[in-house]
Amino acid sequence: MTFPHVRPRRLRTTPAVRRLVAEVSVEPRQLVLPMFVRDGIDAPLEISSMPGVVQHTVDSLRAAAEEAVREGVGGLMLFGVPDDADKDAEGSVAWNPDGVLNRGLRALREDLGDATVIMADTCLDEFTSHGHCGVLDAHGRVDNDATLERYALMGVAQADAGAHMLGPSGMMDGQIGVLRSALDSAGHQDVSLLAYTAKYASPFYGPFREAVGSSLQGDRRTYQQDAANRRESLRELELDLAEGADIVMVKPAMSYLDVLADVAAASPVPVAAYQISGEYSMITAASQNGWIDRDAAIRESLLSIRRAGADIVLTYWATEAARWLNRGTW
Numbered sequence: 001m002t003f004p005h006v007r008p009r010r011l012r013t014t015p016a017v018r019r020l021v022a023e024v025s026v027e028p029r030q031l032v033l034p035m036f037v038r039d040g041i042d043a044p045l046e047i048s049s050m051p052g053v054v055q056h057t058v059d060s061l062r063a064a065a066e067e068a069v070r071e072g073v074g075g076l077m078l079f080g081v082p083d084d085a086d087k088d089a090e091g092s093v094a095w096n097p098d099g100v101l102n103r104g105l106r107a108l109r110e111d112l113g114d115a116t117v118i119m120a121d122t123c124l125d126e127f128t129s130h131g132h133c134g135v136l137d138a139h140g141r142v143d144n145d146a147t148l149e150r151y152a153l154m155g156v157a158q159a160d161a162g163a164h165m166l167g168p169s170g171m172m173d174g175q176i177g178v179l180r181s182a183l184d185s186a187g188h189q190d191v192s193l194l195a196y197t198a199k200y201a202s203p204f205y206g207p208f209r210e211a212v213g214s215s216l217q218g219d220r221r222t223y224q225q226d227a228a229n230r231r232e233s234l235r236e237l238e239l240d241l242a243e244g245a246d247i248v249m250v251k252p253a254m255s256y257l258d259v260l261a262d263v264a265a266a267s268p269v270p271v272a273a274y275q276i277s278g279e280y281s282m283i284t285a286a287s288q289n290g291w292i293d294r295d296a297a298i299r300e301s302l303l304s305i306r307r308a309g310a311d312i313v314l315t316y317w318a319t320e321a322a323r324w325l326n327r328g329t330w
C-alpha cells in the first residue's frame, strides 16, 4: 500500500489553521446595505417577500442607517417607493426635490455627512406608472435616448440632495456617459458612478417587485441582458469604462459568478456585485423551513461572491454580517 505524502487535509485540521490560510475574507467596509424609503407611511412596513427587510419611513431610515454605519458598513444604497398617485408615464417625481427618494437622501446626508458613502438608485422603474426603467415610445417600447434625458435630470437631483454616488440600474445604452456629463455640467464632478455594468434579466428580482411596489407588467428583456450570454458583459464593461464608470457591478451575484470573475479579471476599476432580493429570500425561506443553516449559508454566499472577485458586495445582510465580523461571531 502506498499512502500519500501530499496531504491537503493538514491545512484543514483546526479552525486556526483554516483561518490562517483563508484566501478571501469579508470585511464590513466591503458591504453595502440596500434600503427602501417609502412615501406616505408612518411606521416601517415589513416586505412579506423579504422577511426581515422593511420599507422605511424617513425616520426609521435614519435610525437603520445610523446602525449600519456604527457597524462599519461601506455604504448605503437607497431606493425610493413613491405613492401610487405620484407615479406617471415619465416617472417625474424621481427628479422632484421633494420626491421621497430625494428627501431620504437629504436626510441621510444631513445625519451622516461623509461618514459613509450614500448611494442612490438612478432608475425610473419605481416612479413610472407602467413600471419600466424608462419612458415608452408610441409603440410601447422603452425609448433609450428619451430615457437618458430623464436619467440626467434624476441624477442631478440626487446629487443635489446629497448622494455621493449614483447607481444607474436601468441598462440603457449610454447611461454612464450621459450621467457623467450631466453631473459635471451641474458642478458635481466629485459625485461618482457605480455602473450596473452587467445586469441580467432575472426572475430572482421577484421579491424586489414587492419591495418597491412595482407596477410592471411583463419583463425587462429588451434592456437587461440574456442569461445565456457571458462575453457580452465584457463589451458592457468596455463601454462603461469608456463612458467614465468609477466602479462596475455585476448583478445578480449567485447565478453569475462566472461573469463576475470575468469582469473582475478585466476591470481596472473596483468591482461590485449585488446579492439580490431573490438570493436573500431563498436563503431566508429555506432556513425558515429548517432545511439549511441560515447563518452558515449567508457566510458561504458572501464568501463565494468575494472569491469570484467582488471588492464590494451589496447585500440585505450588510448590517448583520458586519456585526458578526465586529463581534467575532462570523
Ligand code: PBG
Residues within 6 Å of the ligand: 121, 123, 124, 125, 126, 133, 169, 170, 204, 205, 206, 207, 208, 220, 275, 276, 277, 278
Ligand atoms: C431596477 C432595479 C431592480 C433591482 C435593483 N434595481 C429590479 C429590476 O431590475 O427588475 C433589483 C434588486 C433586487 O432584486 O434586490 N431599478
